[in-house]
Amino acid sequence: MRISKHLVLISALALLVSFTAYPAAAGKKDDTLNIALEKELETLDWYFNTAREGIVLSQHAYDFLIYRDPVTFEHKPLLATSWKWLSNTVLELELRQDVVFHNGAKFSADDVVYILNYASNPDSKVKYWTYVNWIKEVKKIDDYKVQIITHKPFPPAIEFLSCAMPIYPKDYYSQVGSKGFGVKPIGTGPYKVVQVEPGKKIVLEAFDKYFAGSPKGKPAIKRIVWRTISEVNTKAAELMTGGLDWCWLIPPDQAAKLAQVPNLTVVAGETMRVGFLYMDAANVSKDAFKDNPFTKIKVRQAMNYAIDAATMSKTLAGGQSKPVDSVCFPTQFGCTGDVTKYSYDPVKAKQLLTEAGYPNGFEVDFYVYRDRPYAEAIVGSLANVGIKAKLVQLQYSAMREKFQGGKVQLAFWTWGSNSINDISAIIDYWFMHTNDDIARDPKVLELLTAASSEMDVEKRKALYKEALQIIASQAYTVPLFTWVTNYCFSSELGFTPNSDETPRFFLAKWK
Amino acid sequence: MIVYTLKRLALALVVAVIVSLVSFMLIRVSGDPAIALAGEASSAEQIQHIREQYGFDRPLLVQYLDWSWRALQGDFGESPYFRLPVSQIMGDRIGVTMTLGGCSLAFAVLLSLPLGILAAVHPNTWVDRLALAIAVLGQAMPSFWFGLIMIIFFSVTLRWLPVSGTGSWRHFVMPTIALGYYATPAFMRLIRSGMIEVLSSDYIRTARAKGLRWPKILFKHALRNAIIPVVSLAAVQFGFMLGGSIIIESVFALHGIGYLAWESIGRSDLPVVQAIVLMLSLIYVVLTLLSDILNAVLDPRIRVK
Numbered sequence: 020m021r022i023s024k025h026l027v028l029i030s031a032l033a034l035l036v037s038f039t040a041y042p043a044a045a046g047k048k049d050d051t052l053n054i055a056l057e058k059e060l061e062t063l064d065w066y067f068n069t070a071r072e073g074i075v076l077s078q079h080a081y082d083f084l085i086y087r088d089p090v091t092f093e094h095k096p097l098l099a100t101s102w103k104w105l106s107n108t109v110l111e112l113e114l115r116q117d118v119v120f121h122n123g124a125k126f127s128a129d130d131v132v133y134i135l136n137y138a139s140n141p142d143s144k145v146k147y148w149t150y151v152n153w154i155k156e157v158k159k160i161d162d163y164k165v166q167i168i169t170h171k172p173f174p175p176a177i178e179f180l181s182c183a184m185p186i187y188p189k190d191y192y193s194q195v196g197s198k199g200f201g202v203k204p205i206g207t208g209p210y211k212v213v214q215v216e217p218g219k220k221i222v223l224e225a226f227d228k229y230f231a232g233s234p235k236g237k238p239a240i241k242r243i244v245w246r247t248i249s250e251v252n253t254k255a256a257e258l259m260t261g262g263l264d265w266c267w268l269i270p271p272d273q274a275a276k277l278a279q280v281p282n283l284t285v286v287a288g289e290t291m292r293v294g295f296l297y298m299d300a301a302n303v304s305k306d307a308f309k310d311n312p313f314t315k316i317k318v319r320q321a322m323n324y325a326i327d328a329a330t331m332s333k334t335l336a337g338g339q340s341k342p343v344d345s346v347c348f349p350t351q352f353g354c355t356g357d358v359t360k361y362s363y364d365p366v367k368a369k370q371l372l373t374e375a376g377y378p379n380g381f382e383v384d385f386y387v388y389r390d391r392p393y394a395e396a397i398v399g400s401l402a403n404v405g406i407k408a409k410l411v412q413l414q415y416s417a418m419r420e421k422f423q424g425g426k427v428q429l430a431f432w433t434w435g436s437n438s439i440n441d442i443s444a445i446i447d448y449w450f451m452h453t454n455d456d457i458a459r460d461p462k463v464l465e466l467l468t469a470a471s472s473e474m475d476v477e478k479r480k481a482l483y484k485e486a487l488q489i490i491a492s493q494a495y496t497v498p499l500f501t502w503v504t505n506y507c508f509s510s511e512l513g514f515t516p517n518s519d520e521t522p523r524f525f526l527a528k529w530k
Numbered sequence: 531m532i533v534y535t536l537k538r539l540a541l542a543l544v545v546a547v548i549v550s551l552v553s554f555m556l557i558r559v560s561g562d563p564a565i566a567l568a569g570e571a572s573s574a575e576q577i578q579h580i581r582e583q584y585g586f587d588r589p590l591l592v593q594y595l596d597w598s599w600r601a602l603q604g605d606f607g608e609s610p611y612f613r614l615p616v617s618q619i620m621g622d623r624i625g626v627t628m629t630l631g632g633c634s635l636a637f638a639v640l641l642s643l644p645l646g647i648l649a650a651v652h653p654n655t656w657v658d659r660l661a662l663a664i665a666v667l668g669q670a671m672p673s674f675w676f677g678l679i680m681i682i683f684f685s686v687t688l689r690w691l692p693v694s695g696t697g698s699w700r701h702f703v704m705p706t707i708a709l710g711y712y713a714t715p716a717f718m719r720l721i722r723s724g725m726i727e728v729l730s731s732d733y734i735r736t737a738r739a740k741g742l743r744w745p746k747i748l749f750k751h752a753l754r755n756a757i758i759p760v761v762s763l764a765a766v767q768f769g770f771m772l773g774g775s776i777i778i779e780s781v782f783a784l785h786g787i788g789y790l791a792w793e794s795i796g797r798s799d800l801p802v803v804q805a806i807v808l809m810l811s812l813i814y815v816v817l818t819l820l821s822d823i824l825n826a827v828l829d830p831r832i833r834v835k
């Protein structure tokens with residue numbers, strides 16, 4: 020009895036002392052950057068995850084062959100010092116000779132040949148298949164020279180090599196396999212991975228042997244502790260208490276509040292994600308519905324006139340968001356706004372609906388998988404011209420399944436192009452008569468097919484422009500605006516977001 | 531007694547099978563797992579590739595039977611998302627959930643004991659009502675809201691406790707209170723009514739007549755008898771807490787089983803979801819079974835019924 024009394028007393032004292040002594044977490048003082056990302060990263064092997072988090076990690080732990088400047092989108096040497104097309108299907112690359120992997124192994128052509136041949140082999144079943152399937156074979160010419168042979172002319176090859184396909188050490192990867200690599204990865208990147216708790220936590224440490232002359236530069240911050248926190252309020256509280264130095268994807272209302280907290284900086288940075296409404300012009304849903312107003316061009320044009328994308332962009336998205344006239348991000352190769360424009364004009368929309376035979380509008384199910392506030396604004400705009408859109412919100416996979424199954428007439432999609440600065444990363448999915456294509460325009464298909472293997476830059480641009488002009492004049496979609504993400508970070512941190520939605524902490528520093 | 535136990539056991543098994551079947555079907559209805567796994571920028575070709583790779587193209591019943599047959603042998607398969615054995619992923623995270631569940635249960639019992647006893651000693655007075663009000667408040671507040679309020683108060687304002695994570699025992703203080711407080715009223719009411727009943731019984735009157743001291747009567751004689759039903763309630767509540775920690779784990783970014791379940795549903799990681807549902811329902815069924823048997827041992831009348 021006496022013992023337990025003591026125990027209670029001691030515990031109570033300990034509790035009191037430890038409460039008052041609770042230290043503020045990390046940050047600038049111990050040169051550790053505490054960051055939180057949204058999703059649990061399934062594996063650290065880039066080829067086998069499809070999450071944004073995987074792209075972010077790959078920039079830090081690995082290097083690609085080519086570097087894409089995050090501001091100018093210019094292609095610069097990284098692991099490859101130079102490259103040239105020997106023919107329409109043969110790309111030759113010279114490699115750096117002064118690069119070592121985190122485990123000390125020397126980087127050479129063998130590593131490039133091994134991993135690219137492995138990934139582009141369908142038997143490897145990589146998840147990022149569409150990013151590697153253009154490669155037919157990779158050949159070693161000498162220790163520091165390789166040739167990439169493509170199946171057919173593949174114009175965005177350089178772009179793909181600059182934002183995808185990290186290079187791993189051949190010996191280590193072949194020994195541990197993707198699974199072993201996924202929890203203990205080795206790369207050549209500016210940070211090495213020192214600790215992995217799958218899905219929970221990753222600790223990165225600056226790699227002291229990172230090669231001089233890399234356009235990424237030597238990292239200024241020593242350690243990065245990367246945690247997974249999905250609950251927004253929790254992230255906000257961690258930021259306020261100094262438990263986190265950086266996070267993103269903060270909803271606008273929370274961001275506005277956090278902006279008022281001293282020591283925190285909030286930036287609404289533009290991303291490559293664009294939003295658009297897609298209407299069933301090809302009548303893919305004919306078995307599911309009796310009437311499909313969207314087969315009539317006047318109805319599709321009316322939809323465009325009814326929605327005030329510019330105001331939505333300004334007031335709902337805010338920050339650096341911009342309205343778009345085509346379904347692509349303005350910096351993407353081939354993207355152009357030189358197409359038929361539909362300014363906000365509800366009167367004209369009503370008139371077009373009357374001409375199309377819908378003087379009193381119509382009812383339609385409106386499918387949405389994210390950004391409900393935007394969708395609700397759209398519902399309101401459509402109601403103004405008499406279109407009664409019934410909001411149906413589904414999980415992404417459920418919605419895409421319904422959409423591909425021809426059960427959707429009107430859907431709200433967004434597309435981030437995986438940060439690839441080439442229009443093929445968006446337009447091919449939606450207009451090349453895939454299961455996701457509900458416009459199915461034969462002329463557009465012809466133009467896109469020609470563009471997909473046109474190596475002449477100007478000719479390729481012209482082909483995409485023509486395709487985009489048809490898409491706009493036929494009003495297959497209602498292009499909306501570019502998305503922003505709210506970055507929130509400690510004011511002690513010098514950090515600049517980029518529109519490719521890939522934070523680069525090797526460029527960040529303490530102020 | 532054996533017949534009774536066997537009957538309960540058979541019922542428990544049926545419940546476990548039904549739960550696993552229903553959860554299997556419900557998850558399939560929520561969307562094509564291959565599309566979810568393939569991620570956003572995936573082509574039809576890629577999706578088909580994944581569908582075949584993980585056998586999602588087979589008839590549902592075949593998939594279910596295949597899964598249950600292997601689960602019976604203790605093989606829960608591999609998570610297509612993490613590409614790790616499900617048992618390994620769950621093993622990594624069960625500790626957090628069990629710790630949280632255990633601490634919360636202890637908290638709930640420790641809080642409800644004094645409240646229940648106080649209320650029973652002073653029935654129908656303001657003390658009774660106050661004790662009840664304190665307990666009921668726990669059930670009335672949504673736990674995620676209560677959790678956030680605590681974060682604002684203890685972490686943001688006072689800076690006493692860390693907001694989220696599992697680094698130390700400090701990280702468990704707020705989640706424990708948030709989860710445990712919710713279960714308090716059930717315990718408190720049971721202790722109160724049990725104590726009131728026991729305190730009015732003959733042997734307590736005898737004890738008082740013998741001149742025993744009041745605290746001794748209360749804790750040594752009365753409480754021991756009043757607490758028996760609490761034990762069986764605790765078993766059931768523990769099951770609730772393991773399942774109910776989903777929200778708390780996500781608020782406090784504790785990477786336990788609940789958080790894993792929540793995330794896995796979103797990304798259609800079926801083997802993980804199925805294994806978690808099966809495990810939680812089995813724990814629940816086993817705990818309920820144990821409490822049934824315990825009650826039957828303690829109270830012969832139940833056996834006869």
